[in-house]
Amino acid sequence: QVQLQESGPGLVKPSETLSLTCTVSGYSIRSGYYWGWIRQPPGKGLEWIGSIYHSGSTYYNPSLKSRVTISVDRSKNQFSLKLSSVTAADTAVYYCARDVSSGSDYWGQGTLVTVSS
């Protein structure tokens, strides 16, 4: 059974960098697929942040591209998200997911990140 689990600070100060890690179990990232990050501000809809292929190639949402970095650590079977210069507008539940070509079939439970001083 494929499982994903997000981890990282739940509180980040404005202008700092949000860092989250997604640990994958039950499937080796080396085996393929894209691995993505999606976020959801409280009470709002879903926003795709970006995805990384197991080889390391990435796609980012242009609306966030200047601030986003997604990386993969195949040895730990993890992938990570960094979002710099955060503001209150970046407060959201952040999900990691496995992206097959037809959709995201496995998701983490999500982690709430609040941007506040």
Add this chain to the structure above:
Amino acid sequence: DIQLTQSPSFLSASVGDRVTITCRASQGISSYLAWYQQKPGKAPELLIYAASTLQSGVPSRFSGSGSGTEFTLTVSSLQPEDFATYYCQQLNTYPLTFGGGTKVEIK
């Protein structure tokens, strides 16, 4: 970016009702559309992919149709566990985008 417009944004229905949600794309996306169900406090779950293919384990009362720019998600007989928010997502072009969501509530 490809915009997805879902309608209605809110739907009140009774158990046993047939429910249809529409997702319109701002440009053609072939059949690269997925539907998700999200319950409060939970991650979305993939229901349908490639516009009309049921994800494994999803009840057959759910169905999807469409191609190009207009798509529908239908629940043939609404069950209590189906009250949730539904999102469409296009996977034709980066950046991937989601519709605004349709909240299905109990009448």
